[in-house]
Amino acid sequence: MEATFLLTLLITFLASFIGYELISKIPQTLHTPLMSGSNAISGITLIAAILIYPEVGESQLLKIIILIAIAFATLNIIGGFSVTGRILEMFKKND
């Protein structure tokens, strides 16, 4: 258990580091699509909702709250990627 937790922390650190390194190099022109794209990725919290949904039990209130979370996260993901696609389309036609 100890080792797994440490491993998870290590992964967290490495992921943050990779993110930091990669994104430091992105030019200003692409900051908006980057933000919009990474914003869509933050909707990945949908996974957590999917994982806990079958285990929530009888409570209707908690079930409704998860459904709201699912709606929010799905909106975030689908809407976010769709908007990012629209923004990037404008950069693409410049090529």
Place this chain on the structure above:
Amino acid sequence: MIEIILLVSSVLFIFALKLFGRPSTAHRANTFAMLAMALAVFSAFNFDFSKYDSAFYITIVVSGLLGVLISKRVQMTQMPELVGLFNGFGGGASGAIAYVELSGSSLPISVVFVAIFSMGIGMFTFSGSLVAVMKLRGKLNNFNKKLADIFSVFFPLILVIPAVLEMDELLMEFIILVALIAGVIRVAVIGGADMPVVIAFLNSLSGIAAMSAGFIVNSIILIVAGALVGASGIILTLLMCSAMNRTLRDVLKGGFGTTTINNEYEKDPISTSPEDVAIQLSYAESVVIVPGYGMAVAQAQAAVKELTNTLKDKNIEVKFAIHPVAGRMPGHMNVLLAEVDIDYEDMFTLEDINSDFSSTDVVIVLGANDVVNPLARTDEDSPIYGMPILDVDLAKQVIVLKRSMSPGYAGIANPLFINDNAKMLFADAKEGLENIIKSFELV
């Protein structure tokens, strides 16, 4: 099998970020990220789709369709609001998940702390983003800063209330309420022009909330993706802050530019007409256009493109100088210019173009103000002193297209407007440009 899918998904996310780095590969980045997301979500079902009832599937389908619908209908100039709104949803979702886990199952104590953290950050992101959206839409402009200051002072006191009252029952609801109020107040006091920082910061927080949710449900992919978003948001936040020579703390404190000082001009500016501008431009060899928020407000991108074409047809070189914090989100101006097919090769950052101004014939400042204020270089007492600016005052001629002499966000006068080489064209950005274009036909 699930592990392999998740591994592929993590690698795709990282590659997606890498591909976001160049305009020519960025559209592929989005495809990679979508694929990574699809794999990650798919894996969460663990090949057992029967565990989920119809309410679950209906929610996903309806909100997915709604997401597509909203994103297709929105105007490019409203992009900051939309990104802010989606961001708030992401944060709210993480917060809600943390709440459910805290009330439902018995979590190990270390995870309880992470869950409380996730819940607080998520709810803060949710309410903060919604307020940011309202601010971007021009509502909530005159929020009372005093109220926020009082709140900030009492904030630590509020946090000990549960301990004092020994309340266990509604503790989580209390934390949620405090986080929501904190989000509203924190963002409400921050002025519109600081929104690039706020939007990037909230973006980072939503990633951090998702990452913490990953710790609660023990999902590595969630942690990895959340950490990537958190890191990207932090970088943009710090970039935006350094572009204004201010600290994040100072920006979040709010109230910038509300005290109006030194707002008088020693002399009247020279105002000019669209006809004169057209003549001036037709004798120029090099022109630099400096777009600001005024261009977005007036929806003047199309007119900018038309003017650019007119000038290029006359073999005049046209470049765009874009300050990092111009507009309401990072890269806002670049997107608006890309929308009207202006080549990104013609868009220059502050570092790349500042040395060119002294050899530029005409600079057109289009609805920008503080980012071209020379006081940032000269006046140590000025609130913007030390902020990197576009040195347009060094150009041979400067034309400032602006509706009035009113100060910018910093609330200070801009001596550029009364410089000997500067002329004011008082107009809305779009109308002004259109009139200049019309005058070209007469030149």
